[in-house]
Amino acid sequence: MGVAVMTPPVRVLVVDDDALVRAGLTMMLDGAPGLAVVGEADDGDKVPAATDAHHPDVVLMDLRMPRVDGITATRRLRARPRPPEIIVLTTFDTDENILHALRAGASGFLLKDTPPARIAEAIRQVAAGEPILSPRITRRLMDRVSVQAGAYARATAVLAGLSPRERDVVVAIARGRSNAEIGAELDMTLATVKTHVSHVLTKLGLDNRTQIALLAHDAGLV
Template sequence: MSQIRVLIADDESLVRGGLSLIVAAADDLTVVAEAASGPETLAQTDRTRPDVILLDIQMPGSDGIAVTRQLRDRPYRPRIVIVTTFGLDIYLHQALDAGADGFILKDAPAELIQQAIRSAHRGDAVLSPQMTRALIRRYTSLPTPDPAPPAGYDQLTARERQVLTLLAQAHSNAEIATALHISEATVKTHITRILMKLGLRDRAQAIVLAHRHGLDRPAP
């Protein structure tokens, strides 16, 4: 069985040790390196070519957001999952804009952390319900959204716009399927097309975009 190669980057040795144990406990995951600073994370990425990086935001030398931006612009670009605390939700939109693939909490159960790595490796966004709610709170507390539709929005079908609205309301694929009386496979197809037409990487970016432009509410 092919293993998913994981780099763990955190300035606290106890956190790195705990995450390493969680990753090593799964047969399909393996830790290829650890890093305690931003520069070390970049160096270890170049050296070991991990599939997924579990990345802390607050690190010496260069924080997780700056590291994410630098990795985004490189030819070899691993998936990046920010490992954060709930109190740091102010950084959510910054990390998403930088190119992070999702967020997990440092105190999340081991099974959820392992699943987050697998999801990121598949190319799915990793956004826990707590992080989704925090993201929505942040954008609903901002001033009036930009009334201009984002680039590519006019290419969306009526059904795709419905799916985007439900995404922005933090519904899962199963909940969207139930609400629209369609299959989960069809929901996934719609989401893939939405991301392609809007030039987005994942559903986390779609949530951000929808709230920035007031698309989290059904059209009249």
């Protein structure tokens, strides 16, 4: 009989300027299977030190904080070596700042009224390399944001360097498909899908699948 290998819990850092929100999230997530809240921060300026101290796998990041907002904190964190994944947690589902946060490198976003079980599952999903793309909210945000002058041309030029198969994967990602769903649609093995995704990220100089989806949207592929 083999020896069971215990999978370490996903380490979570909670960043929010509201002490009650932090306490509620910590209580909820510490009771969820496979998760452990390892630290808290009450403003974006404290995120680097908290990350160094606690080594989280996933950061739950509020958007609106007094000194350093979540977008700036996300951008700074993603610029560091081997950064954790970041989920923006906000009450503003129509705020354009959410889209800016995704472009800054966040792996996705959730609303603060999301059911606890869904937040816990989202953290596990992001930690496993599957960023959160809520179809309803992401579609609304993308539809509301005006494409800036030249964005289409820039996105098209960047994507021109991809192979036809890589472009197929990009479109599938932009449609919110998981790796398994992409494999089924494009008749690829899961390993092949992961290889294509990795190549796309490297070629495009992007951090995650969310940014791939945004680029595909700018290029009018979805």
